[in-house]
Amino acid sequence: MAIDLDEGSFRDPRGHIYLDADRVFRTVNTTGIDEYNRVKTTGLLGKLIASNQLVELEEVDKQAHGFDQPEVALLLEHPRLPFISYPYEWGFQQLKSAALLQLDIYLEALRHDVTLSDASAYNIQFIGAQPIFIDHLAFRPYEDGEFWLAHRQFCEQFLNPLLLRAKLGISHNAWYRGTLEGISTSDLNSLLPLRKKLSWNTFSQVVLQAHFQKATLEKSARSAVSANKGLPKLSFERLLTGMRHWIETLQPLDSGSTVWGDYADDNSYNENSAIHKRRFIESFAADLKPDVLWDLGCNTGEYSAAALSSGARYVVGFDFDLVAIDKAYMRARDNDLAFLPLFLDAANPSPNQGWSQLERKGLKNRADCACLLALALVHHLAIGKNIPLTAVVKWLLALAPNGVVEFVPKNDPMVQELLRFRDDIFDDYDLDHFVKSIRERADIVLIEQIQDSERHLIRYKCH
Known part of the structure; x- marks a missing residue:
């Protein structure tokens, strides 16, 4: 059986995805097995799978499938998805649904004393119209007082592309495809006119963040992370909940009629x-x-x-x-x-x-x-x-x-x-x-x- 590494998973030292014609395997390496087991014992993974928010998994015999490398501690098998898509191919409503799922999973994780190591939009796929999280190794135990370390990534890969369309009527797709990592806060801040920056949400999440990113040097970055170690979990949850409520209200500025958007009702057919x-x-x-x-x-x-x-x-x-x-x-x-x-x-x-x-x-x-x-x-x-x-x-x-x-x-x-x-x-x-x-x-x-x-x-x- 020929099994190939999925090149999209090479960055994570904790494990990788392998594909053959019919099956999807995920290795859990020795560097990630402790965190995986600790998260598993909380019941979070099972709950997310049961609610169709996380793709299913089955622990299988690694040697029976040819994974006998010493660095592989555990082998998981997942169902193969019908089609893999990327955020630069999603419409506004799909990106919004994916963002809300990411926040819902984060909030549920915190209830289980678990957090997420990143906020990559590529960790979400769609089965039909249903967004589903696919990275089981993105979870790790929560440490008391820690901040939302993936906040910047969430903004660049979810929030900013949504705001680009909601505030300016500019689609995210070509820009996102060009950078692959989303839209930087400094770029969005440069585009927004003053009148679009006056709401508290936009000011705090775009204007202030752009200022902090520009002003922050390596030394002060370490200080900022250290200073944020005292964030209570309740405040963390409120931050996520507030972000969720805001994103839920966003709609594209150009959601009206277009020639082809109205094609089903306005074409040359009787x-x-x-x-x-x-x-x-x-x-x-x-x-x-x-x-x-x-x-x-x-x-x-x-x-x-x-x-x-x-x-x-x-x-x-x-x-x-x-x-x-x-x-x-x-x-x-x-x-x-x-x-x-x-x-x-x-x-x-x-x-x-x-x-x-x-x-x-x-x-x-x-x-x-x-x-x-x-x-x-x-x-x-x-x-x-x-x-x-x-x-x-x-x-x-x-x-x-x-x-x-x-x-x-x-x-x-x-x-x-x-x-x-x-x-x-x-x-x-x-x-x-x-x-x-x-x-x-x-x-x-x-x-x-x-x-x-x-x-x-x-x-x-x-x-």
């Missing part, structure tokens, strides 16, 4: 067209019943939900409109769907990055998908991004062996909107060229013109 399209997707999902389906251009998740209701077991949706992503997430949350919507610019998808370009995996390297939907997407890439039509087809078909793609003709109002302020240089953008390009790489199972529309749905199966 009711008959929408019914036809939905039935085509339902038939496709019912035939193949994929374990994982990717919905590229998922918008608010209408067709992701249709696929789930017809046999798909899990859907990962992608869209570039953050208002649509928030709506899709709320659809998944409110209806308990096995649906994970994520932000994606298909012309610039998440790459391999981080240390040695291995720490955070690119889209193609994270998971396989059995099937995909690419509905009302092709024209955004071919016309909106000037990507040759054949290149779009090649990229889509390389993602999944089976799929449904929609072709939107030039005379469609949505394409005309893209062409309104530019020359039409897209001579090969037509149905014939599109179908020909697919047939060079796959068998076409079915082509249907959508009722009362000039759009076409094409189901393919790769050779």
Whole structure:
């Protein structure tokens, strides 16, 4: 059995994650076994697992699985998650849910005389719309009087990205992807105008923190940590609770209408067209019943939900409109769907990055998908991004062996909107060229013109 180190876990000396095709293992090293056992005896891990806040674990025989290194004290096995996502791919509401989970876990930990060693957003994943904590070695025994040592990291990886959107209407995604560690307090403080700094929460968590970080030297940093050793646990809990209440009230400044966020209600379909399209997707999902389906251009998740209701077991949706992503997430949350919507610019998808370009995996390297939907997407890439039509087809078909793609003709109002302020240089953008390009790489199972529309749905199966 070939077991590979997950490069995203290399930083923690207490243990590492290893993956094979079906299973996930976590080593607990000799440097971390004492803290793990002490935390385990408090009952915290079991309580968090029972409440679906912490991923399940099972202690297994390390030698039976090939982990006989002397530094490995214990081996844990975890269920494999359907898809690994990163904070720079989450919408505002997902990042907010993850922040609230982090604080809830911290508060529960303190009730068990346990604390967290860090506040990394990468310690949280989503199963559908449900955030779940995944790092069992992030817990350690609480020491009386200690301060929230991970406060700065929490602000940079959770609070500041949320405030960027809530206060300024600027999305966190590109910035977060560029730094990987979130948004610094000094950068956020520089961006905020004076009138946005006047609330006590913003002043204390952004303005003052930026000032302290700028003024603090190594010597005074040691003094500050020493001085904070006298913080009573009740005050610590109040700090966390206050942060939680504030984050719970945050909403994106730009949460109103967008062209694509309102696409489900404002497009070139009539009711008959929408019914036809939905039935085509339902038939496709019912035939193949994929374990994982990717919905590229998922918008608010209408067709992701249709696929789930017809046999798909899990859907990962992608869209570039953050208002649509928030709506899709709320659809998944409110209806308990096995649906994970994520932000994606298909012309610039998440790459391999981080240390040695291995720490955070690119889209193609994270998971396989059995099937995909690419509905009302092709024209955004071919016309909106000037990507040759054949290149779009090649990229889509390389993602999944089976799929449904929609072709939107030039005379469609949505394409005309893209062409309104530019020359039409897209001579090969037509149905014939599109179908020909697919047939060079796959068998076409079915082509249907959508009722009362000039759009076409094409189901393919790769050779």
